Amino acid sequence: MNKLINDPAGVVADALRGIAAAHPDLRVDHEQRLVVRGDAPVRGKVGLVSGGGSGHEPLHAGFVGPGMLDAACAGEIFTSPVPDQMVAATRAVDGGAGVLHIVKNYTGDVMNFEMAAELAETEVVAVVVDDDVAVQDSLYTAGRRGVGVTVLLEKITGAAADQGRPLTEVAAVARRVNENGRSMGVALTSCTVPAAGRPTFDLPGGEMELGIGIHGEPGRRRVPLAPAAEVAEMLVTPILADLDFTGGGVIAFVNGMGATPLIELYVMFNEVAAILEKAGVAVARALVGPYITSLDMAGCSVTLLRADDEILSLWDAPVRTPALRWGA
Amino acid sequence: MNKLINDPAGVVADALRGIAAAHPDLRVDHEQRLVVRGDAPVRGKVGLVSGGGSGHEPLHAGFVGPGMLDAACAGEIFTSPVPDQMVAATRAVDGGAGVLHIVKNYTGDVMNFEMAAELAETEVVAVVVDDDVAVQDSLYTAGRRGVGVTVLLEKITGAAADQGRPLTEVAAVARRVNENGRSMGVALTSCTVPAAGRPTFDLPGGEMELGIGIHGEPGRRRVPLAPAAEVAEMLVTPILADLDFTGGGVIAFVNGMGATPLIELYVMFNEVAAILEKAGVAVARALVGPYITSLDMAGCSVTLLRADDEILSLWDAPVRTPALRWGA
Numbered sequence: 001m002n003k004l005i006n007d008p009a010g011v012v013a014d015a016l017r018g019i020a021a022a023h024p025d026l027r028v029d030h031e032q033r034l035v036v037r038g039d040a041p042v043r044g045k046v047g048l049v050s051g052g053g054s055g056h057e058p059l060h061a062g063f064v065g066p067g068m069l070d071a072a073c074a075g076e077i078f079t080s081p082v083p084d085q086m087v088a089a090t091r092a093v094d095g096g097a098g099v100l101h102i103v104k105n106y107t108g109d110v111m112n113f114e115m116a117a118e119l120a121e122t123e124v125v126a127v128v129v130d131d132d133v134a135v136q137d138s139l140y141t142a143g144r145r146g147v148g149v150t151v152l153l154e155k156i157t158g159a160a161a162d163q164g165r166p167l168t169e170v171a172a173v174a175r176r177v178n179e180n181g182r183s184m185g186v187a188l189t190s191c192t193v194p195a196a197g198r199p200t201f202d203l204p205g206g207e208m209e210l211g212i213g214i215h216g217e218p219g220r221r222r223v224p225l226a227p228a229a230e231v232a233e234m235l236v237t238p239i240l241a242d243l244d245f246t247g248g249g250v251i252a253f254v255n256g257m258g259a260t261p262l263i264e265l266y267v268m269f270n271e272v273a274a275i276l277e278k279a280g281v282a283v284a285r286a287l288v289g290p291y292i293t294s295l296d297m298a299g300c301s302v303t304l305l306r307a308d309d310e311i312l313s314l315w316d317a318p319v320r321t322p323a324l325r326w327g328a
Numbered sequence: 329m330n331k332l333i334n335d336p337a338g339v340v341a342d343a344l345r346g347i348a349a350a351h352p353d354l355r356v357d358h359e360q361r362l363v364v365r366g367d368a369p370v371r372g373k374v375g376l377v378s379g380g381g382s383g384h385e386p387l388h389a390g391f392v393g394p395g396m397l398d399a400a401c402a403g404e405i406f407t408s409p410v411p412d413q414m415v416a417a418t419r420a421v422d423g424g425a426g427v428l429h430i431v432k433n434y435t436g437d438v439m440n441f442e443m444a445a446e447l448a449e450t451e452v453v454a455v456v457v458d459d460d461v462a463v464q465d466s467l468y469t470a471g472r473r474g475v476g477v478t479v480l481l482e483k484i485t486g487a488a489a490d491q492g493r494p495l496t497e498v499a500a501v502a503r504r505v506n507e508n509g510r511s512m513g514v515a516l517t518s519c520t521v522p523a524a525g526r527p528t529f530d531l532p533g534g535e536m537e538l539g540i541g542i543h544g545e546p547g548r549r550r551v552p553l554a555p556a557a558e559v560a561e562m563l564v565t566p567i568l569a570d571l572d573f574t575g576g577g578v579i580a581f582v583n584g585m586g587a588t589p590l591i592e593l594y595v596m597f598n599e600v601a602a603i604l605e606k607a608g609v610a611v612a613r614a615l616v617g618p619y620i621t622s623l624d625m626a627g628c629s630v631t632l633l634r635a636d637d638e639i640l641s642l643w644d645a646p647v648r649t650p651a652l653r654w655g656a
Binding site: 002003004005006007011014015016017018019021022023054055057058062188189205208225227228229231252258259260261262263264265266267268269270271273283286288289290293295296298299300320322323325326327328 | 330331332333334335339342343344345346347349350351382383385386390516517533536553555556557559580586587588589590591592593594595596597598599601611614616617618621623624626627628648650651653654655656
């Protein structure tokens, strides 16, 4: 197992200590495994809480800061955080305007966030992200999985909360982002969970798994490795078939799964942009890099989000987090 | 070869097309393989040009923009750009205040940038970065190699140029950064150059290459895989032995080699920070992520830069590039 770790059981705790050491403007609760904005709670602002299993970094802790999340709960690798963590996060960011829970659609996350909302004794609204067009149901999930749109949604909704909008409006923005975004991914290798010590699944050399989930759960089918142009077609075609993206701009996001270097992501972005141009879809904004990963999996995902002027202006608003930062 | 590419011979051209599609505020010269600030040349500002072999993304093209580089020249994978490219870049960014060439210490890069400076017919000063403490001479290099400090130097020197300082002063800042920075890296796997189609070197399972270069060139020695705490000691101890970092703050940079996910880099950062604390070295700023990579190599490098108030204020100044962006 070629990993830069100590004890496989201690990876999440060690990484949280690293986040605390690198980002003194964040507050890390090592017992509850929370990463919180240093100035939380922000009086009068809707608090934004997300979280999920670890192994997808920078999601979610890397998106905590002004203009994005107020807190992130870190579960064990690929394992939902527990309701106690979510309750602690909710209370830590409750500035009197209520709290939004941003929940990726995995059964454990949804159940635990529901329980936490009941226990939190404050006003909570939950929005579930389910943007993955690859499969309807999968290991861990009823319905569609929550993947790349989560990154865009956390940024855009964070900007809406920053403007002082009330909880119902912030939640409406989040739902609108989810409804207008779609994703699909591909794996060229498996990932290896440290505690397991061996690849999560077998992927023979020369094959790739189309429609992979971010925990290595099965996708649509195994296909032979193909040139980037064909891989882009295999990812973008199902997305465009699922939602009409013409007649307005999109935020186009090519995401690395963890072990795929940036040069390949730009090769993929070029192919995605060419397909979109042919389909009459205008790229209004781009994001290229590893933002929602699956440990050391090689591969990528493509996310498209229909973006009107309001969405674009929220996207462009200042943000100051470890992994996304501009204008602040 | 598990790569998201088309023709192995076209990777650099395809990636440059992807950069152009994703970042409309940059100007990409596909014939000369240059990435240039959209508003270049900036009248009265020293122009900053860097470049080198491709395969280290986001270095250098990802660092082009206000507050950092004015232009980057992209060579073939792990191959120096040619003098013609460097001359074209120099002319494209010459705003009348002269041009600084930032050159990583590899024989081909140094020779070609020297030739370009002679041919450019404008005032050029070159600064050579040679921060790698691992080995004195190596494949491709006489003396020490230029690695992680390059990223910090491009940011800090870019801020100095933005303040309107003259070329001699901007070059002095660059030299001061180089003199005050040291790096060392480790590989857990080889990288694979697309045109070669097989790993650059053999690294048996259970071993790592300590002091690796960013092209996979040999380091100090092969050692058994070790826990992150020990790997951090193996990287930081030679750095601290080479330069006195006590009595002031440092910018601490834990860099991913391309295929190592962020969670592991934070585990490493935690260990590096603990060693520095014990050694009486204060971390003033941190950078964690893949910024100077080696294709799909797994591993990391550690860079420390002694930083006084001037360096820190230049580091904190606004920057707006694809890969480093804040305050703008």
